[in-house]
Amino acid sequence: MxxxxxxxxxxxxxxxxxxxxxxxxxxxxxxxxxxxxxxxxxxxxxxxxxxxxxxxxxxxxxxxxxxxxxxxxxxxxxxxxNHELPTEHTPDRPLDEDLAERLAERALLNQALGTLTRRERTVVVLRYYGDLAEADIAAELGIAPGTVKSTLHRALSKLRALPQLADRSGWMAGHTTHIEVTV
The missing domain is CATH 1.10.1740 (Rna Polymerase Sigma Factor; Chain: A)
Structure with a gap:
């Protein structure tokens, strides 16, 4: 049995x-x-x-x-x-344009998230990639819901202020409830 x-x-x-x-x-x-x-x-x-x-x-x-x-x-x-930065390796063969574009978007997203503190990054990822409500994030991280809201607000303000995201209209500009993440 x-x-x-x-x-x-x-x-x-x-x-x-x-x-x-x-x-x-x-x-x-x-x-x-x-x-x-x-x-x-x-x-x-x-x-x-x-x-x-x-x-x-x-x-x-x-x-x-x-x-x-x-x-x-x-x-x-x-x-x-550890604050080591990974190095990029040149691929042996050329990438197709769609894949190259997706990889560039992913690199841009990782670079933008890298400007945030550890807590801000965790809250943003859980909220927009994990699709968790603020109360669920608070419970998961063991912090108050108000702390989640203020951390999220601060993080989104930082992301919107990044020059590399300024020209990406659908990505962050004016959006408070959606970050597009391609997998």
Whole structure:
């Protein structure tokens, strides 16, 4: 019986990773600004989730694992305080225009998010990429809802003031409730 139960848990976990893995990775990339570090954070978060999967499935597994990703990022930030900047590598073959444009947009987004404090970045990513309400963000980060609102307001003001975003009319100008993130 235990073997069948364990197999069922493994199947459920595999289905969860297949359905949510890319979104968790993108969340971590937006939080860290570094794809390699994001992969490490998601891998570590999934390891922790797997060990407790029998308890997680009774709640909302995506919220639980997303919280682990945010906490892993926070732990990494506290532990390392590393300010290295990743270097860009020239691709061996030319990129198609659509991919190149999407990569440029993603780089611009990461650069813009990099101007924010750690808390501002986390709040913006959870609000607009994670599509969480302010109350949910407050609960997830353990801060007051008013702190989420003021942090979000401050972060959006900083983003709107960036010169590299000034000419991107649909991206930030005049929008307080939507940041377009392409995956």
């Amino acid at each position: 235990k073997r069948e139960q364990r197999q069922r848990q493994d199947d459920e976990f595999s289905a969860f990773v297949a359905g949510h893995g890319r979104r968790l990775l993108r969340l971590a990339e937006l939080l860290t600004g570094d794809p390699d570090r994001a992969k490490d954070i998601v891998q570590s978060a999934l390891e922790r989730a797997y060990l407790n999967w029998h308890r997680i499935t009774s709640d909302d597994p995506s919220a639980y694992v997303r919280r682990i990703v945010v906490n892993q990022h926070r732990d990494w930030w506290r532990r390392l305080r």
